[in-house]
Amino acid sequence: MPLSRPSAAPPRALPVIVLADVSGSMTQLRKLETLNESIATMIRSFAAERPVRGEIQVGVVAFGRQGAVLHQPPVPAADLEWSDLRAGGRTPLGAALDLLTELLADEKVIPRNAFMPTLILVSDGKPTDEWEEPLRRLLASPRGGKAIRLAVGIGQDMDDDDFQVLRAFIADPSIEPQRADQVHLLSRYFSWLTMSVSRQARVGRQSSAEIDFDELDEFLA
Template identity: 40%
Template sequence: MMELNKFVANKARPLPVIVMADTSGSMSIDGKIDALNRSIKDMISSFASESRLRAEIHLSIVTFGGEAVTRLPLTPAHQIEQIENFTALGGTPLGAACTIVKDLIEDKDSIPSRAYRPVIILVSDGYPTDDYVKAFDALLNSERAQKATRFALSIGNDADNTLLGSFGNDVEAPLLFAHNAAEIARFFRAVTMSVANHSKSQKPNEPMKLEFVNDELPDDDLDIPL
């Protein structure tokens, strides 16, 4: 008689997604912080509804506005109950946020070795206001961040596009642009859909491509590669 435990399904492997979100004072203008708050709530509910047969999406959110704070420790998406709205306030301490994310991504308890390649998303509408260079370089040069899929979104006309462009490592779109609140939402929808599809793919550990769908915005109003 065969042993039943030989047929127990393999446990889903974590697929970590880390959002680094600029919540500095300038994000209060033109509906940017409201779009960010809505987009993150939509992302959480979408991730929570995904099947967990092969990969289980885990989400962490680190904001940097006035100070850098872990708003959501790395948590299985289906276990996230509620997240408070972020308020736009203060300067842009990107360096402090990079240190938090580097510590998280290197923490073997939070992200075990069996986890799939992490996805890190950086969104910002301004220039860093702290001494960020060492922390930024340390994050990008960490072994796990080098293997991670990294996306960067430049919001508005005052972001540090050189810095953000050096963060993203999607060959086809190292830096994406959002000129208004609607495009922030569209970027997050694309990331959400891409991660969801990636989690169900045959090879969730391959580098992830960002997928866009045509939705209510006409293409000629967008500065995002389709």
């Protein structure tokens, strides 16, 4: 009787979580519209991937009028039906960081054997609540501290103080937050991000060393 072949191990979850600023200023200059389009396109691209090593999951934490809310729990991209974000209110980044820390610690949402997550902060201005202590808690957490953390600032009105917040979130001097001074650059940023994460899922490796920032420069050129 022929021996049966061992079944292949299921792919490990590779979480991608967007922290989306949905404050009132995001309604200006098609910022939120472009962000919604960019996330939806990213999800469709991830859903088309069939990697055997990593299953890309997408989640979104939104922060604005309603405080910080889990707009989209992390689920496999192929199972996700995107619902557009809506803007209004202030910029409670600290509340979003605390919600993110709780989310990353919940093994019912993100399995213990998952790859470390990729976290992307998208914002167009200054936080309106206390954010430094929540950020310390995130960076001190097992997954938050080891995650790949990226950030992009939208709009020409962001000053250096705004970008210092994004740098603090990344907490890696080798990685700079990106500027999307023109809103259309945000969609290019997400195109690069999609390519980078898809590559990681195919090879089953995930670290900041796997990210090709030279390719990002080409996308934004």
